[in-house]
Amino acid sequence: MSTGVHRDELVVRTRGRGTTDLTAEVARIVAASGLATGLATAFVHHTSASLILCENADPEVRRDLERWLARAVPDGDPLFRHDAEGPDDMPAHVRSALTQASIALPVRDGRLDLGTWQGLYLYEHRHAGHARRVSVTVLGAAGDSRASGE
């Protein structure tokens, strides 16, 4: 069984600090790939926005995560010297380092195989809105993975 690759990208227009659900868009790219078994890897091309997998049922979960990050990495912290773009500049880089720029998600039976309560989110860490580029790379086989011995 040989494998193929499919790539696409999203431009996510954020409205300042907070999360944007990318799950449906990535699922659509997986469906368009024609690949049945493998991985879909999302990658954000920035260091002041990042990716998280988070509970998708109660939005309070993402607000609580924000509350924790805002306390752990405070805006305007005098610890930071890099503040060229404002008090949220360096915290955005630290938050990005603590979360992920790149997450590989399983593809099974031609679909994104996340847990029931799992969503993929872009996390904008700056106060201002930005256009964030996200690449999605699907690597896998068109056929049934059992062909390879599962």
Added chain:
Amino acid sequence: MSTGVHRDELVVRTRGRGTTDLTAEVARIVAASGLATGLATAFVHHTSASLILCENADPEVRRDLERWLARAVPDGDPLFRHDAEGPDDMPAHVRSALTQASIALPVRDGRLDLGTWQGLYLYEHRHAGHARRVSVTVLGAAGDSRASGE
């Protein structure tokens, strides 16, 4: 040289907060894949348990990591509003965001190529035991990677 994909999954029955070593199970899946060169990606289908790579020699390392997380993300923190499932509910989500849901491990010569002191662990962040689903996807080539020019 063409590549193949192999997938399998584990159900890890945890006994509450703490780590379970998955290294041997993932190594077994790599061996079963028949693939020699590539990556084995583990993925946990939950947002209150996660994956870590950690020192596998002294179990005190993982206990110290737990001590640090318990202090940094305290159970029952009044900061959190999402506490539907108890004082460890929201901390479990924050701990998961700070560690990983998905980790890609190199496969070389048909074996999982971790460092000598490196183990892959499922980290249960809830106090109660759960059945945690982990997918393992192996992508790579059956033959010697030198065929592609290494």
Added chain:
Amino acid sequence: MSTGVHRDELVVRTRGRGTTDLTAEVARIVAASGLATGLATAFVHHTSASLILCENADPEVRRDLERWLARAVPDGDPLFRHDAEGPDDMPAHVRSALTQASIALPVRDGRLDLGTWQGLYLYEHRHAGHARRVSVTVLGAAGDSRASGE
């Protein structure tokens, strides 16, 4: 369109705590792979050094990240019991767990496709210099990804 795999590895000689830019070396491995579309995954075979993607323009950003980590995970913290190798031993493991051992980067048109301000760094978390092994695995297709339907 079938895909191929190419692997190589780096030995990074660090000079104690701090970051080493790996971007050019990984880009060179991607070019040597002959693969045009896919992913290049870097993996560090240690649990006291890790990988980060970070802003590559102002070195103060990485120094500020270090200041934040040094405060959040202090050397010699009495919380830690595992101190066999000194006061920076356990903090190195915690810092590694909070960042990444494994990062997948997109490959496009035969080149590493990072954001303009994005660099890949090895982060040495120990005070002493070490030789750190990093594997780079490139998985993808030699041809144009549009062949698969992009």
